[in-house]
Structure formats: C-alpha cells, structure tokens
Amino acid sequence: MELLEKIRKEKATIAIIGLGYVGLPLSIAFLNKNFKVIGLELDQTKIDTLKKGESYLNHIPSEEISSYVSKKKFIVSKNFKNITKADVVIICVPTPLNKFREPDLGPVLSSASKIQKFLKKGQLIILESSTYPGTTDDVLTKELEKSNLKANEEFFLAYSPEREDPGNKKFSTSTIPKIVGADTFFSRKLASELYKKVISDVVTVSSSRTAEATKLTENIFRSVNIALVNELKTIYDVMEIDIWEVIEAAATKPFGYMPFYPGPGLGGHCIPIDPFYLTYKAREFEVPTKFIELAGEINTSMPHFVLKKVIDSLSLVSGKPIRGAKILIIGMAYKNDIADLRESPSLTLAKLLKQNKAKVSYHDNFIPVLPSLEGFSELAGMKSISLQKNVIDKFDAILVITNHSYIDFDLIAQNAKLIIDTRNALKNLKSNATIIKA
Numbered sequence: 001m002e003l004l005e006k007i008r009k010e011k012a013t014i015a016i017i018g019l020g021y022v023g024l025p026l027s028i029a030f031l032n033k034n035f036k037v038i039g040l041e042l043d044q045t046k047i048d049t050l051k052k053g054e055s056y057l058n059h060i061p062s063e064e065i066s067s068y069v070s071k072k073k074f075i076v077s078k079n080f081k082n083i084t085k086a087d088v089v090i091i092c093v094p095t096p097l098n099k100f101r102e103p104d105l106g107p108v109l110s111s112a113s114k115i116q117k118f119l120k121k122g123q124l125i126i127l128e129s130s131t132y133p134g135t136t137d138d139v140l141t142k143e144l145e146k147s148n149l150k151a152n153e154e155f156f157l158a159y160s161p162e163r164e165d166p167g168n169k170k171f172s173t174s175t176i177p178k179i180v181g182a183d184t185f186f187s188r189k190l191a192s193e194l195y196k197k198v199i200s201d202v203v204t205v206s207s208s209r210t211a212e213a214t215k216l217t218e219n220i221f222r223s224v225n226i227a228l229v230n231e232l233k234t235i236y237d238v239m240e241i242d243i244w245e246v247i248e249a250a251a252t253k254p255f256g257y258m259p260f261y262p263g264p265g266l267g268g269h270c271i272p273i274d275p276f277y278l279t280y281k282a283r284e285f286e287v288p289t290k291f292i293e294l295a296g297e298i299n300t301s302m303p304h305f306v307l308k309k310v311i312d313s314l315s316l317v318s319g320k321p322i323r324g325a326k327i328l329i330i331g332m333a334y335k336n337d338i339a340d341l342r343e344s345p346s347l348t349l350a351k352l353l354k355q356n357k358a359k360v361s362y363h364d365n366f367i368p369v370l371p372s373l374e375g376f377s378e379l380a381g382m383k384s385i386s387l388q389k390n391v392i393d394k395f396d397a398i399l400v401i402t403n404h405s406y407i408d409f410d411l412i413a414q415n416a417k418l419i420i421d422t423r424n425a426l427k428n429l430k431s432n433a434t435i436i437k438a
C-alpha cells in the first residue's frame, strides 16, 4: 500500500536497467512525469555521454536529457547498489539469440542476480525485455528469490513488454498502449498504476506468461506476414507482376486485409529474433512450430534472392560479372530514419557481395563509419560516401536497401545506370536507368 501511495503521488524512485532503445525513452517518460530515475547501465561510453547531458540515440534530442541530469533527477550509474534507493526496478536489457540460435537470457539473469543482492521488501520488479512465456514466473523468480524474499508476497513482480518503434513519428513511448501482466492482483495493480502515470492506455492481462506470449505473438504475426509477401514477391517476380502494385490494390479492400511489404530481409532486435524464443520454448512441450520456422527460413533467404537479382541484372544490362563490379548500397541501417545496424540485411548483402568479389561502397548519413561487428569483421571501418551526380554515375549498380527519407532518390534515378530497388523507393520517378525491383 505504501508503494501504491508513492506511485499515485509520483514520489516513487524508478531504477531502469539497460539504457538502450527501450530503457532510455522509458526513463525520459518517467522523468517527464516528475519521477526520479536511476539508470543502471554497463556501457561506460553511454554513462559518460548521459552524464554530459547528451543523447546517443538520434531520435532522442539531448535537450530531453540534460536538465534532468543537471538537476540530479536522472542519476546514471554502473553501481547496482543504487537499487536500495529505488521503489521500482525495470529491466530493459537485450534478449539476443546465442550462436545456436537459442535464447540467451544472460543479460536478464545477470541483472536479476545483481538485483537480488540489494532487493528490499515491498519493491516492485518489472521485466520489459522480450522473452518466452515463463521467464518472469520461473527463471526470474528463482533468481530473485535467492534474496530469501518471496515473490508476490514480500516483493512484487510483473512483466510488461515494450512496443517501442524507434523513429516512428506517429507513436512514442507514452502513446503506445502498454500490456501489463502479473500473477497476483496486487502486483498487477502496482505495475498498471505505475504505467498509467506515463502511458495513455494500459491493458492488463491475467498473468506474466500471457503478457510474454502477447509480445511474441505480435512479432511472430509480423514475421509470418512479411515472409508471406516475400514469398509472393518471388512468385510474382517470375510472372512479371509487380508485387508493390498488387499490395497497393489489395489494400483498397476495407476489411479482411492488412498490407505488409516485402524487403531485402528482416532487421532489428525484434522480428528476426523473438519468434525463436517461442520455438525454443515449444520444444520443451513437444509441439511443432512449422509456421514460425518456415517464416524464418523465407525471410533469411531474402538477401540471397536480392544478391541473385544483382548478379543477373548486371549480366543482362551491361554484360558484367559480379567480380569487380562497383556496387553502391543505399542505406546500412536496418530501417529508415534510424541509426540501428542490428541484424541489418545491408550488412549481409555487403558481405555476400564482397564474397563474390564485387567492389562495395555504401551511403548512409546515419552511419558514417561501420563499426566492427560480430560476423562482419570484413566491413569494419568502411565509410559512407556522399551522394553526388559524379559519384553515382561511377557505379555499375546502385542497390537500394534502406529508404531513409532524406535520400534524394531523384538524383539517383537521374544518374545511375542500373538500380536494384528492394523498397520501391524509385516508384513514380522518371529515369533512364534500368530499374529492377528485388
């Protein structure tokens, strides 16, 4: 009751573990409502940047951070002892796959192991990271109960999946409805009252497992539907039918159809990863997950489909082999208008093109230099080149992978010889170039 009162009066202190794409905007949402926030992060560069009042996410301006840091309303630290000062602890750490494509709960477990050392009676712990059903009430509970405190009796536990969509101009953290699930009435009450302070629409579900399954269902729905249009793309391609025109026409149906768009492959920390959290868990129950696996197979084959298009169109248009061909990739980030490289199909395509001995360059103002990334060491240090007439016309092919809104596609259309367009970015543009949709 004491915590409920503090939440209602906006007097609770919120610790947020992991200040990335999810944790940082969430911190700001709480700060904007007058809560005190303690951000706990492992990455010293991020801590140093925030302590200077600066942002490292291009869609979050530094001004949203600096005053809170200087007024000490936003404390940023590596020291988990700060948990003793918090009323609520929210975990926003990554949930990647390991090299066997199985869930890696390492960051969640290491956070829980640090929390339990400082856990106090009456605190509320919320997991936001995407994960399989049972993580909160089984894995997390076991770790936190090492504190000798009982979950949902002496401390409270909830799961609330994040639906962050970085760069989305229509929705932000506060305006995206939020799911909250917990296994007892009071934990649900505490967590939902907390989020109601910062989010316009909070939807409670009966358990943490239901909330975990809801998040995975949303992302599997996207993965399967994207796989479907990607497969349709390959079918219509041989029939010489434009998938983009088909989708545009189909989307005029006012019921029973929702448009999804094909692309060069999945990217980001969610859609290519989360479905496999469920397939992993389903194995324990011996239930098949054919649909999800098939969608994954189709989506991961897309960069190879695009590569074949590049090879075939070079040969058809200029009689050139891929070996030695100069290719300019437009867009390195996995989606438009953000600087996120995680699982980006551009990386896979740059690697595949290099393996085929093409001379690869890229343009992306959001990513001036490619860092060293696991699995892509051959791309480390590559620099974005500027887009100018006399640069574009030197390339044998331009491969459009990410259609950032600042990119002058007309300039590309006017000066390229061959354009392979995976995003329909050249739609309606006049050009003397050969444009191949892929």
Ligand SMILES: NC(=O)c1ccc[n+]([C@@H]2O[C@H](COP(=O)([O-])OP(=O)(O)OC[C@H]3O[C@@H](n4cnc5c(N)ncnc54)[C@H](O)[C@@H]3O)[C@@H](O)[C@H]2O)c1
Residues within 6 Å of the ligand: 017, 018, 019, 020, 021, 022, 023, 040, 041, 042, 043, 046, 092, 093, 094, 095, 107, 108, 110, 111, 128, 129, 130, 131, 162, 163, 164, 165, 166, 269, 270
């Ligand atoms: N990025 C999105 O748009 C998005 C959307 C919905 C859900 N999610 C989910 O939210 C979770 C976080 O994703 P993200 O995109 O914010 O990841 P991120 O990599 O951007 O941020 C995670 C942060 O956690 C830090 N970290 C890692 N381990 C830590 C630890 N043990 N203690 C403290 N800090 C630690 C990292 O240094 C990093 O700054 C994931 O489960 C993801 O699937 C992400």
